[in-house]
């Protein structure tokens with residue numbers, strides 16, 4: 001589930017089990033884990049989280065800033081972004097895997113294989129990001145197929161300075177790094193590029209179309225401005 005703490009949506013894993021006290025943990029990927037005694041009322045849990053808001057926000061900020069030590073080294077425990085959250089890398093030996101397999105689990109990015117050289121880790125992650133971006137772009141294009149123009153072609157590729165683009169022939173292109181951002185930000189970018197097929201500019205009409213289709217448009221633009229560095233680290 002997700003909870004809203006000081007205007008930030010934070011994903012939270014809720015575990016109810018036989019125990020005496022309520023415990024709130026901040027995971028290495030900047031998400032919350034709440035361990036609660038069985039049967040504890042939801043209001044009580046939420047109140048405890050509210051009381052600890054400052055502590056939670058500070059801890060998460062600390063984790064997020066730790067994720068910027070310049071260029072990534074693709075080592076274990078290093079944080080990388082997946083759908084908006086910082087997630088730690090962990091490696092599992094699987095000699096039968098010729099290629100590194102990447103899995104995003106609640107504890108972070110789990111890579112399994114036999115050779116964890118940084119170039120291999122980097123390309124395995126890039127492949128994972130590309131695949132996820134392609135999948136989600138396709139999903140959102142389909143979602144808006146009746147309310148926005150349909151693209152002639154969709155491409156996910158390396159774009160140094162742009163999130164996406166659209167050409168006169170109705171071909172839309174997206175940066176493969178978009179799966180580092182939350183899904184609602186990726187959704188906004190899909191709406192943005194598809195709207196260009198109808199309005200090939202950034203006019204008032206264009207923005208009216210984008211806003212009508214994507215109510216979180218301004219929030220998403222703001223997110224992209226603030227979080228740009230997270231994407232650039234990977235270059």
Ligand SMILES: [Zn+2]
Nearest residue numbers: 192196201202
């Ligand atoms: Zn545009």
